[in-house]
Amino acid sequence: MAFDFLVPVEDRVMAHCELLPAQSLGKNCYIHTEKDGLPVLANATMAIVGVKESRNAFEKKLEVLDVSAIRIQLYRLMLGNWDSTLVDMGDIEEGNTVEDTYFVVKEVVAGLLEENIIPIVIGATQDITYPAYRAFDGIKDMINLVAVDSRFDFGIDDDLISSHSYMSKIITDKPNNLFNFSNIGYQSYFNAQEEADLMERLFFDAHRLGEIANDLTLAEPVLRNAHMVSMDVRAIKASELCASANFSPNGFTGREICAIARYAGLSDSLRAFGIYEMENNVQSQQLVAQIIWYFMEGVNFRIPESPYSKTDDFTKYMVPNEMEEFVFYKSLLTERWWMQVPSIFSSHTKGDAMALLPCTEQDYLDACDQKIPERWYKAYKKGFE
Incomplete structure:
Protein backbone atom coordinates (compact mmCIF):
# COMPACT_ATOMS: atom_id res chain seq x y z
CA MET A 1 0.00 0.00 0.00
CA PHE A 301 -17.43 26.50 7.42
CA ARG A 302 -18.47 24.98 4.09
CA ILE A 303 -22.12 25.36 3.16
CA PRO A 304 -22.91 22.82 0.43
CA GLU A 305 -25.58 24.29 -1.82
CA SER A 306 -26.66 24.09 -5.43
CA PRO A 307 -29.52 25.79 -7.27
CA TYR A 308 -30.36 22.37 -8.73
CA SER A 309 -30.77 20.62 -5.41
CA LYS A 310 -32.92 23.03 -3.37
CA THR A 311 -34.55 25.67 -5.51
CA ASP A 312 -36.51 27.22 -2.63
CA ASP A 313 -33.25 28.60 -1.25
CA PHE A 314 -32.49 30.52 -4.45
CA THR A 315 -33.86 33.43 -6.43
CA LYS A 316 -33.86 32.82 -10.18
CA TYR A 317 -33.24 35.74 -12.56
CA MET A 318 -33.96 35.62 -16.30
CA VAL A 319 -32.07 38.24 -18.35
CA PRO A 320 -33.05 38.54 -22.05
CA ASN A 321 -30.22 39.23 -24.49
CA GLU A 322 -29.82 39.39 -28.26
CA MET A 323 -27.68 36.23 -28.13
CA GLU A 324 -29.95 34.25 -25.80
CA GLU A 325 -31.60 34.43 -22.40
CA PHE A 326 -29.20 34.40 -19.46
CA VAL A 327 -30.27 32.52 -16.32
CA PHE A 328 -28.83 33.49 -12.95
CA TYR A 329 -29.39 32.12 -9.45
CA LYS A 330 -28.72 33.89 -6.15
CA SER A 331 -28.52 32.00 -2.87
CA LEU A 332 -30.79 33.41 -0.17
CA LEU A 333 -28.49 31.86 2.45
CA THR A 334 -24.98 32.89 1.36
CA GLU A 335 -25.77 35.49 -1.35
CA ARG A 336 -23.51 33.62 -3.77
CA TRP A 337 -24.33 33.71 -7.49
CA TRP A 338 -24.40 31.12 -10.28
CA MET A 339 -25.20 31.37 -13.97
CA GLN A 340 -26.37 28.69 -16.36
CA VAL A 341 -24.29 27.89 -19.44
CA PRO A 342 -26.52 26.17 -22.04
CA SER A 343 -23.70 24.83 -24.20
CA ILE A 344 -22.63 22.53 -21.39
CA PHE A 345 -25.73 20.44 -22.07
CA SER A 346 -24.43 19.82 -25.60
CA SER A 347 -23.56 16.28 -26.67
CA HIS A 348 -20.09 17.60 -27.55
CA THR A 349 -19.08 17.91 -23.92
CA LYS A 350 -17.53 15.30 -21.66
CA GLY A 351 -19.94 15.92 -18.80
CA ASP A 352 -22.45 18.31 -17.29
CA ALA A 353 -20.30 19.38 -14.34
CA MET A 354 -20.10 22.96 -15.56
CA ALA A 355 -23.82 23.43 -16.32
CA LEU A 356 -23.99 25.83 -13.38
CA LEU A 357 -21.07 28.23 -13.31
CA PRO A 358 -20.20 30.19 -10.15
CA CYS A 359 -20.16 33.92 -10.83
CA THR A 360 -20.44 37.33 -9.21
CA GLU A 361 -23.24 39.84 -8.86
CA GLN A 362 -21.30 42.01 -11.32
CA ASP A 363 -21.75 39.31 -13.98
CA TYR A 364 -25.50 39.58 -13.46
CA LEU A 365 -25.38 43.38 -13.65
CA ASP A 366 -23.27 43.18 -16.83
CA ALA A 367 -25.86 40.88 -18.39
CA CYS A 368 -28.60 43.36 -17.42
CA ASP A 369 -26.59 45.99 -19.32
CA GLN A 370 -26.52 43.68 -22.36
CA LYS A 371 -22.85 42.82 -21.86
CA ILE A 372 -21.88 39.16 -22.17
CA PRO A 373 -19.99 38.11 -18.99
CA GLU A 374 -16.51 36.94 -19.95
CA ARG A 375 -16.63 33.81 -17.77
CA TRP A 376 -19.97 32.85 -19.39
CA TYR A 377 -18.52 33.31 -22.89
CA LYS A 378 -15.43 31.15 -22.16
CA ALA A 379 -17.54 28.37 -20.66
CA TYR A 380 -19.97 28.59 -23.60
CA LYS A 381 -17.13 28.24 -26.13
CA LYS A 382 -15.45 25.48 -24.18
CA GLY A 383 -18.67 23.47 -24.22
CA PHE A 384 -18.43 23.08 -28.00
CA GLU A 385 -14.76 22.17 -28.15
Missing part, protein backbone atom coordinates in the same frame (compact mmCIF):
# COMPACT_ATOMS: atom_id res chain seq x y z
CA ALA A 2 1.26 3.49 -0.86
CA PHE A 3 0.84 4.68 2.74
CA ASP A 4 3.70 2.31 3.64
CA PHE A 5 6.12 4.71 1.90
CA LEU A 6 5.26 7.55 4.29
CA VAL A 7 7.96 8.52 6.80
CA PRO A 8 6.74 9.31 10.34
CA VAL A 9 6.75 12.86 11.66
CA GLU A 10 10.08 13.73 13.29
CA ASP A 11 10.53 13.33 17.05
CA ARG A 12 11.36 17.03 17.45
CA VAL A 13 7.84 17.89 16.28
CA MET A 14 6.33 15.46 18.76
CA ALA A 15 8.52 16.85 21.56
CA HIS A 16 7.27 20.33 20.70
CA CYS A 17 3.66 19.09 20.77
CA GLU A 18 4.13 17.87 24.32
CA LEU A 19 4.58 21.47 25.49
CA LEU A 20 1.56 22.89 23.68
CA PRO A 21 -1.71 23.92 25.39
CA ALA A 22 -4.76 21.69 25.09
CA GLN A 23 -6.48 24.09 22.65
CA SER A 24 -3.65 23.96 20.08
CA LEU A 25 -3.84 22.16 16.74
CA GLY A 26 -0.94 19.94 17.75
CA LYS A 27 -2.99 18.55 20.64
CA ASN A 28 -6.04 17.99 18.44
CA CYS A 29 -4.78 16.04 15.45
CA TYR A 30 -3.73 12.45 14.88
CA ILE A 31 -0.09 12.13 13.86
CA HIS A 32 1.94 9.40 12.13
CA THR A 33 4.72 8.62 14.60
CA GLU A 34 7.50 6.06 14.81
CA LYS A 35 5.99 4.72 18.03
CA ASP A 36 2.29 4.50 17.11
CA GLY A 37 2.42 4.16 13.32
CA LEU A 38 -0.13 5.62 10.91
CA PRO A 39 -3.26 7.24 12.37
CA VAL A 40 -6.66 5.69 11.82
CA LEU A 41 -8.34 7.43 8.88
CA ALA A 42 -11.93 6.78 9.95
CA ASN A 43 -13.81 10.09 10.30
CA ALA A 44 -10.76 12.10 9.14
CA THR A 45 -11.59 15.25 7.14
CA MET A 46 -8.14 16.50 6.09
CA ALA A 47 -4.66 14.97 5.96
CA ILE A 48 -1.26 16.68 5.84
CA VAL A 49 1.37 15.12 3.56
CA GLY A 50 4.88 16.53 3.23
CA VAL A 51 6.78 16.01 -0.04
CA LYS A 52 10.52 16.73 0.03
CA GLU A 53 11.18 16.05 -3.68
CA SER A 54 12.92 19.00 -5.36
CA ARG A 55 15.03 17.58 -8.20
CA ASN A 56 12.78 19.09 -10.87
CA ALA A 57 12.98 22.58 -9.41
CA PHE A 58 13.47 25.29 -12.04
CA GLU A 59 15.68 27.19 -9.60
CA LYS A 60 17.69 24.46 -7.88
CA LYS A 61 17.03 24.12 -4.16
CA LEU A 62 20.10 24.52 -1.98
CA GLU A 63 18.57 22.64 0.94
CA VAL A 64 15.85 20.10 1.68
CA LEU A 65 12.45 21.54 2.60
CA ASP A 66 12.05 21.56 6.40
CA VAL A 67 8.46 20.35 6.65
CA SER A 68 8.94 19.73 10.37
CA ALA A 69 9.53 23.44 10.99
CA ILE A 70 6.26 24.23 9.17
CA ARG A 71 4.49 21.64 11.32
CA ILE A 72 5.85 23.22 14.50
CA GLN A 73 4.46 26.61 13.45
CA LEU A 74 1.12 25.06 12.44
CA TYR A 75 0.63 22.97 15.55
CA ARG A 76 1.18 25.89 17.90
CA LEU A 77 -1.83 27.71 16.35
CA MET A 78 -5.11 27.49 18.23
CA LEU A 79 -7.98 25.30 17.11
CA GLY A 80 -10.99 27.13 15.70
CA ASN A 81 -14.63 26.39 16.45
CA TRP A 82 -14.38 23.35 14.20
CA ASP A 83 -15.82 19.87 14.08
CA SER A 84 -13.48 18.31 11.53
CA THR A 85 -10.64 15.89 12.16
CA LEU A 86 -7.05 16.47 10.99
CA VAL A 87 -4.49 13.70 10.53
CA ASP A 88 -0.82 14.10 9.70
CA MET A 89 0.39 11.30 7.45
CA GLY A 90 4.07 12.24 7.63
CA ASP A 91 6.42 12.79 4.69
CA ILE A 92 7.26 11.41 1.27
CA GLU A 93 11.05 11.41 0.87
CA GLU A 94 12.87 11.57 -2.46
CA GLY A 95 12.68 8.24 -4.30
CA ASN A 96 15.47 6.69 -6.36
CA THR A 97 14.16 8.76 -9.27
CA VAL A 98 11.78 11.69 -9.52
CA GLU A 99 9.29 9.35 -11.23
CA ASP A 100 9.40 7.10 -8.14
CA THR A 101 8.45 10.06 -5.97
CA TYR A 102 5.67 11.04 -8.37
CA PHE A 103 4.28 7.50 -8.20
CA VAL A 104 4.15 7.56 -4.39
CA VAL A 105 2.54 11.04 -4.36
CA LYS A 106 -0.08 9.88 -6.85
CA GLU A 107 -0.89 6.74 -4.86
CA VAL A 108 -0.98 8.48 -1.47
CA VAL A 109 -3.23 11.31 -2.72
CA ALA A 110 -5.46 8.79 -4.53
CA GLY A 111 -5.76 6.74 -1.36
CA LEU A 112 -6.88 9.79 0.60
CA LEU A 113 -9.33 10.86 -2.12
CA GLU A 114 -10.88 7.38 -2.07
CA GLU A 115 -11.40 7.79 1.69
CA ASN A 116 -13.05 11.19 1.02
CA ILE A 117 -10.22 12.93 2.89
CA ILE A 118 -8.82 16.24 1.63
CA PRO A 119 -5.02 16.02 1.17
CA ILE A 120 -3.08 19.13 2.20
CA VAL A 121 0.20 18.64 0.33
CA ILE A 122 3.20 20.66 1.56
CA GLY A 123 5.69 20.34 -1.29
CA ALA A 124 9.16 21.64 -2.00
CA THR A 125 8.40 22.32 -5.68
CA GLN A 126 5.22 22.93 -7.65
CA ASP A 127 5.76 20.14 -10.19
CA ILE A 128 4.29 17.90 -7.45
CA THR A 129 0.96 19.31 -8.70
CA TYR A 130 1.26 16.89 -11.65
CA PRO A 131 1.19 13.57 -9.71
CA ALA A 132 -1.46 15.04 -7.37
CA TYR A 133 -3.58 15.78 -10.46
CA ARG A 134 -2.98 12.27 -11.82
CA ALA A 135 -4.29 10.90 -8.50
CA PHE A 136 -7.80 11.79 -9.69
CA ASP A 137 -7.54 9.21 -12.53
CA GLY A 138 -10.38 6.75 -12.08
CA ILE A 139 -11.83 8.82 -9.22
CA LYS A 140 -13.19 11.88 -11.04
CA ASP A 141 -13.56 12.21 -14.81
CA MET A 142 -13.02 15.94 -15.35
CA ILE A 143 -10.98 18.23 -13.12
CA ASN A 144 -11.06 21.99 -12.59
CA LEU A 145 -7.59 23.05 -11.48
CA VAL A 146 -6.86 26.47 -9.97
CA ALA A 147 -3.30 27.74 -9.55
CA VAL A 148 -2.51 30.67 -7.29
CA ASP A 149 0.67 31.67 -9.04
CA SER A 150 2.54 34.60 -10.58
CA ARG A 151 3.25 32.40 -13.63
CA PHE A 152 1.18 30.14 -15.90
CA ASP A 153 3.93 27.47 -15.78
CA PHE A 154 3.53 26.19 -19.34
CA GLY A 155 7.27 26.40 -19.92
CA ILE A 156 8.93 26.19 -23.33
CA ASP A 157 9.56 22.45 -23.69
CA ASP A 158 6.63 20.02 -23.55
CA ASP A 159 8.95 17.10 -22.87
CA LEU A 160 10.50 18.64 -19.79
CA ILE A 161 8.62 18.81 -16.52
CA SER A 162 9.82 21.31 -13.93
CA SER A 163 8.27 23.66 -11.42
CA HIS A 164 7.90 26.16 -14.30
CA SER A 165 6.48 23.77 -16.91
CA TYR A 166 4.28 21.21 -15.14
CA MET A 167 1.12 22.65 -16.73
CA SER A 168 2.31 21.60 -20.20
CA LYS A 169 2.52 18.03 -18.90
CA ILE A 170 -1.00 18.24 -17.43
CA ILE A 171 -2.45 19.59 -20.70
CA THR A 172 -0.77 17.08 -23.02
CA ASP A 173 -0.63 13.90 -20.94
CA LYS A 174 -3.19 11.12 -21.40
CA PRO A 175 -5.76 10.56 -20.10
CA ASN A 176 -6.68 14.22 -20.48
CA ASN A 177 -8.94 14.85 -17.50
CA LEU A 178 -8.46 18.62 -17.30
CA PHE A 179 -11.75 20.40 -17.93
CA ASN A 180 -10.68 23.88 -16.90
CA PHE A 181 -7.58 25.66 -15.62
CA SER A 182 -7.73 29.00 -13.84
CA ASN A 183 -4.88 31.18 -12.66
CA ILE A 184 -5.21 33.64 -9.80
CA GLY A 185 -2.53 36.30 -9.37
CA TYR A 186 -0.42 36.15 -12.53
CA GLN A 187 2.07 38.95 -13.19
CA SER A 188 2.35 39.79 -16.89
CA TYR A 189 6.11 40.39 -16.97
CA PHE A 190 6.76 36.80 -15.83
CA ASN A 191 4.76 35.23 -18.68
CA ALA A 192 5.64 34.99 -22.37
CA GLN A 193 3.00 36.24 -24.79
CA GLU A 194 2.78 32.71 -26.21
CA GLU A 195 1.63 31.47 -22.81
CA ALA A 196 -1.04 34.18 -22.58
CA ASP A 197 -2.18 33.29 -26.12
CA LEU A 198 -2.42 29.61 -25.13
CA MET A 199 -4.61 30.53 -22.15
CA GLU A 200 -6.92 32.38 -24.55
CA ARG A 201 -7.04 29.59 -27.14
CA LEU A 202 -7.95 26.99 -24.54
CA PHE A 203 -10.55 29.33 -22.95
CA PHE A 204 -8.76 29.11 -19.62
CA ASP A 205 -9.26 31.82 -17.00
CA ALA A 206 -6.52 34.19 -15.88
CA HIS A 207 -6.80 36.90 -13.24
CA ARG A 208 -4.03 39.43 -12.77
CA LEU A 209 -2.51 40.16 -9.38
CA GLY A 210 -3.81 43.75 -9.38
CA GLU A 211 -7.35 42.67 -10.30
CA ILE A 212 -7.60 40.23 -7.39
CA ALA A 213 -5.70 42.42 -4.89
CA ASN A 214 -8.15 45.26 -5.60
CA ASP A 215 -11.14 43.01 -4.91
CA LEU A 216 -10.42 39.67 -3.23
CA THR A 217 -14.04 38.55 -3.62
CA LEU A 218 -13.32 38.00 -7.35
CA ALA A 219 -11.30 34.93 -6.34
CA GLU A 220 -14.27 33.26 -4.64
CA PRO A 221 -16.29 32.10 -7.69
CA VAL A 222 -13.09 30.88 -9.38
CA LEU A 223 -12.24 28.75 -6.35
CA ARG A 224 -15.84 27.65 -5.78
CA ASN A 225 -15.71 25.50 -8.90
CA ALA A 226 -12.23 24.06 -8.22
CA HIS A 227 -11.58 20.40 -7.51
CA MET A 228 -7.89 21.02 -6.88
CA VAL A 229 -5.85 24.09 -5.88
CA SER A 230 -2.10 24.48 -6.34
CA MET A 231 -0.62 27.47 -4.50
CA ASP A 232 2.87 28.72 -5.35
CA VAL A 233 4.30 30.68 -2.43
CA ARG A 234 6.21 32.78 -4.99
CA ALA A 235 2.87 34.49 -5.70
CA ILE A 236 3.41 36.23 -2.35
CA LYS A 237 5.59 39.35 -2.19
CA ALA A 238 9.13 38.63 -1.00
CA SER A 239 8.98 41.03 1.95
CA GLU A 240 6.14 38.99 3.48
CA LEU A 241 8.38 35.93 3.56
CA CYS A 242 11.93 37.25 4.13
CA ALA A 243 12.55 35.37 0.89
CA SER A 244 15.51 35.11 -1.48
CA ALA A 245 16.18 36.38 -5.00
CA ASN A 246 13.80 33.76 -6.47
CA PHE A 247 10.86 35.76 -5.08
CA SER A 248 9.36 38.97 -6.40
CA PRO A 249 8.89 42.35 -4.66
CA ASN A 250 5.33 42.31 -6.04
CA GLY A 251 2.74 39.76 -5.01
CA PHE A 252 -0.05 39.05 -2.57
CA THR A 253 0.23 40.18 1.03
CA GLY A 254 -0.04 37.72 3.89
CA ARG A 255 -3.60 38.81 4.60
CA GLU A 256 -4.62 38.45 0.95
CA ILE A 257 -3.14 34.98 0.50
CA CYS A 258 -4.81 33.77 3.71
CA ALA A 259 -8.18 35.09 2.46
CA ILE A 260 -7.66 33.23 -0.83
CA ALA A 261 -6.83 30.03 1.08
CA ARG A 262 -10.02 30.43 3.11
CA TYR A 263 -12.07 30.82 -0.10
CA ALA A 264 -10.46 27.61 -1.35
CA GLY A 265 -11.47 25.79 1.81
CA LEU A 266 -15.04 27.08 1.57
CA SER A 267 -15.46 25.45 -1.87
CA ASP A 268 -17.44 22.25 -1.36
CA SER A 269 -16.12 21.02 -4.74
CA LEU A 270 -12.50 21.13 -3.59
CA ARG A 271 -10.92 17.72 -3.05
CA ALA A 272 -7.18 18.52 -2.80
CA PHE A 273 -5.03 21.48 -1.73
CA GLY A 274 -1.30 21.91 -2.29
CA ILE A 275 1.17 24.61 -1.25
CA TYR A 276 4.65 24.72 -2.77
CA GLU A 277 7.98 26.53 -3.20
CA MET A 278 8.42 27.84 0.35
CA GLU A 279 11.88 28.51 1.83
CA ASN A 280 13.43 27.48 5.12
CA ASN A 281 13.08 30.61 7.22
CA VAL A 282 10.86 31.28 10.22
CA GLN A 283 8.70 33.98 8.65
CA SER A 284 7.98 31.83 5.59
CA GLN A 285 7.16 28.85 7.81
CA GLN A 286 4.82 30.93 9.95
CA LEU A 287 2.94 32.30 6.94
CA VAL A 288 2.59 28.85 5.33
CA ALA A 289 1.22 27.54 8.64
CA GLN A 290 -1.31 30.39 8.76
CA ILE A 291 -2.32 29.78 5.13
CA ILE A 292 -3.06 26.15 6.03
CA TRP A 293 -4.98 27.27 9.14
CA TYR A 294 -7.22 29.54 7.04
CA PHE A 295 -7.76 26.77 4.50
CA MET A 296 -8.85 24.46 7.32
CA GLU A 297 -11.19 27.13 8.68
CA GLY A 298 -12.78 27.43 5.23
CA VAL A 299 -13.34 23.67 5.08
CA ASN A 300 -15.01 23.78 8.48
